[in-house]
Amino acid sequence: MRVRTLELAVGGFMLIGLLAIIFLALRVSGLSMNASEETYRVVAKFENIGGLTVRAKVTMAGVTIGRVSNIYLDQEDFVGVVEMDIYQQFDNLSSDTSAAILTAGVLGEKYIGLIQGAELDNLVDGSEIYNTQSALVLEDLIAKFLVGRVSDEP
Amino acid sequence: MASISGNNPLSGPYSEGKELKQVCMASMTTTQHPSGAANYVEISDLTFMRGDRVIYKDVNIAIPKGKVTAIMGPSGTGKTTLLRLIGGQLKPDQGRIVVDGHNVPDLGRTELFEVRSKMGMLFQSGALFTDLSVYENVAFPLRVHTDLPEDMIRDIVLMKLQAVGLRGASHLMPSELSGGMARRAALARAIALDPELVMYDEPFAGQDPMAMGVVVQLIRLLNDALGHTSIVVSHDVQETASIADYIYVISGGEVIGQGTADEVLNSELPRVRQFMQGLPDGPVPFHFPAPSLEDDFLRGRSL
Amino acid sequence: MIDRIAALGRSGLELLEALGRSGMVLFHALWAWPNLRTTFPLLVKQIYAVGVLSMVIIVVSGLFIGMVLALQGYNILNRYGSEQALGQMVALTLLRELGPVVTALLFAGRAGSALTAEIGLMKTTEQLASMEMIGVDPLRRIVSPRFWAGAICMPTLALIFSSVGVLGAYAVGVLWLGVDGGSFWSNMQNSVEWGDDVLNGVIKSVVFGVVVTWIAVFQGYDTVPTSEGISRATTRTVVYASLAVLGLDFILTAVMFGEL
Ligand SMILES: Nc1ncnc2c1ncn2[C@@H]1O[C@H](COP(=O)(O)OP(=O)(O)O)[C@@H](O)[C@H]1O
Ligand SMILES: [Mg+2]
Numbered sequence: 001m002r003v004r005t006l007e008l009a010v011g012g013f014m015l016i017g018l019l020a021i022i023f024l025a026l027r028v029s030g031l032s033m034n035a036s037e038e039t040y041r042v043v044a045k046f047e048n049i050g051g052l053t054v055r056a057k058v059t060m061a062g063v064t065i066g067r068v069s070n071i072y073l074d075q076e077d078f079v080g081v082v083e084m085d086i087y088q089q090f091d092n093l094s095s096d097t098s099a100a101i102l103t104a105g106v107l108g109e110k111y112i113g114l115i116q117g118a119e120l121d122n123l124v125d126g127s128e129i130y131n132t133q134s135a136l137v138l139e140d141l142i143a144k145f146l147v148g149r150v151s152d153e154p
Numbered sequence: 155m156a157s158i159s160g161n162n163p164l165s166g167p168y169s170e171g172k173e174l175k176q177v178c179m180a181s182m183t184t185t186q187h188p189s190g191a192a193n194y195v196e197i198s199d200l201t202f203m204r205g206d207r208v209i210y211k212d213v214n215i216a217i218p219k220g221k222v223t224a225i226m227g228p229s230g231t232g233k234t235t236l237l238r239l240i241g242g243q244l245k246p247d248q249g250r251i252v253v254d255g256h257n258v259p260d261l262g263r264t265e266l267f268e269v270r271s272k273m274g275m276l277f278q279s280g281a282l283f284t285d286l287s288v289y290e291n292v293a294f295p296l297r298v299h300t301d302l303p304e305d306m307i308r309d310i311v312l313m314k315l316q317a318v319g320l321r322g323a324s325h326l327m328p329s330e331l332s333g334g335m336a337r338r339a340a341l342a343r344a345i346a347l348d349p350e351l352v353m354y355d356e357p358f359a360g361q362d363p364m365a366m367g368v369v370v371q372l373i374r375l376l377n378d379a380l381g382h383t384s385i386v387v388s389h390d391v392q393e394t395a396s397i398a399d400y401i402y403v404i405s406g407g408e409v410i411g412q413g414t415a416d417e418v419l420n421s422e423l424p425r426v427r428q429f430m431q432g433l434p435d436g437p438v439p440f441h442f443p444a445p446s447l448e449d450d451f452l453r454g455r456s457l
Numbered sequence: 458m459i460d461r462i463a464a465l466g467r468s469g470l471e472l473l474e475a476l477g478r479s480g481m482v483l484f485h486a487l488w489a490w491p492n493l494r495t496t497f498p499l500l501v502k503q504i505y506a507v508g509v510l511s512m513v514i515i516v517v518s519g520l521f522i523g524m525v526l527a528l529q530g531y532n533i534l535n536r537y538g539s540e541q542a543l544g545q546m547v548a549l550t551l552l553r554e555l556g557p558v559v560t561a562l563l564f565a566g567r568a569g570s571a572l573t574a575e576i577g578l579m580k581t582t583e584q585l586a587s588m589e590m591i592g593v594d595p596l597r598r599i600v601s602p603r604f605w606a607g608a609i610c611m612p613t614l615a616l617i618f619s620s621v622g623v624l625g626a627y628a629v630g631v632l633w634l635g636v637d638g639g640s641f642w643s644n645m646q647n648s649v650e651w652g653d654d655v656l657n658g659v660i661k662s663v664v665f666g667v668v669v670t671w672i673a674v675f676q677g678y679d680t681v682p683t684s685e686g687i688s689r690a691t692t693r694t695v696v697y698a699s700l701a702v703l704g705l706d707f708i709l710t711a712v713m714f715g716e717l
Contacts, residue, residue, distance in 0.1 A: 013508050
């Protein structure tokens, strides 16, 4: 009987370990079980992606509708290309949707915010979002502000 | 698998008919012992060192088959070491240790495993496995060396425990046994495989008189009933002399005397006399080697 | 002067020799795996001794460390108005560093010292020698299951430690200090990477488990067979294992997260 309690305890221990790893996977690292959820891919070009990372959120009206899947440099136009996977259920985004790189809080992480356009056509797999707004880079802002102040002087 | 003759009352049911061959082999490969019997263990020109310390220097010892042979000597001379050399746990610097026709230091892993299955050893502290019950301790060598079904293992274990009078204690853990009972349980484990050679390391040390009497009797009884060869290592003169057929007295790395119990007890050799009769001073000095007392005291004062 | 150089050389040789012996112990323990039927029950028993019995201290420490991290983190992040980053900070600290390292240190003190003392006592009471005489390799029977149990239990314990720590931080940060629960979790999920953070932490703790158990088992096996010898071996286990964990942590961190 002693041996049985011992085995039960070891089994319980391994189970708790398993629960811990599931908790860490789903709740802490946000690894989604339905990673193979249907998505379609759209691209957007930005003059400056300023700290955006792969796996960043893509949101519309604050709701997450996709993730950034890839970022690279377009070596002809020298702009940053961002590929994002949008969940298939949001398949009615208009083709003139605009994208902006935003910051959560003052120093928070970067994410992409989409704003619905007016066209009747929809974005489909492989579409490009033409209407983009680059990340706000703090240094640029400060520089502009200073230059503006200087040129305002009589 | 270990084996001895099948017609003795305590041997296991799983072995028969190897004895004759072994006797023949043994008598072919070994010389006659002074006492007349063939030798089961033969140690020749053994030299063993611990670092720079010489424990044995050119020692010759022969253990006759089927007899109880005692190795006696003061503590720290290397009696336990000798048993470990026979068991192949230590390697000699020089010399041969032939057990049943095999030179132990030359044996590879598997051959050594084979030879050890024919040896049982009772360690000084008993050395029962503390995480196993008495029953499991005795069953341990059987499980390792045989593929016997569980009910047969049970029969053998209970038989061995019966032989040492502990059948009723089979479910106890070693920590629940008295010193004497632990020694007997360990003895049951040592003879579990019906070994041809049983080695006892200080079987009498630290036992109360009654337990000691039981162990003394058991060693003799088992030796005669099971027909194995016994080596008893001890410094207890009376008990050892009462059961040993032949005695070696070792001291300072060499054999200082040998013979039957009577011969050794009545030996005129001064060093043997001193040990056997327990004289505090003699050829073996009471004092550990030291500078003269005066020198030591004077040095102490000048500091 | 010559004496001192000679002594240095001798202790160097001794160190090398001890390393060799411990390497052989490790080799034997790893090599000796084949008989699953007899080894498995021994392994289960050792997982109990090494893992289950360490659970309480791991859970309690994890909980408190998570709560303290949340308190401290909140105070700092609050100054910059970014307290929603609390979850991210706590989770990364736990998964990458504190989980594996603190678990390993506690493990060395709780399970490592017990392993050393147990094996050392077996040696002192001639149990190892008598096992050898029965024809069983003590490295196989005694050392191997303990070694594997350590290697299995350490990452499991570290995962439990980190999980409990995150829950403790949630309790303090969200339930007590009033950080928004939604952003606590979503911030965490955005910054914690399954591969980079969780798995690297697991790899770290596997390495720590192997090393700590190796040291503990070897110190036990190499004990001078006296009661004093056991106590010294036990102390050595805790000291060497802790130092090894801290040193290895630096190296592993540099390799995993550094710009190498
Ligand atoms: N592992 C060891 N390392 C170094 N010396 C040892 C070791 N074991 C025993 N010795 C030394 O070898 C000598 C013989 O020991 P032992 O065979 O145990 O003596 P006995 O059993 O006759 O009392 C002792 O003096 C002891 O100090
Ligand atoms: Mg001894």
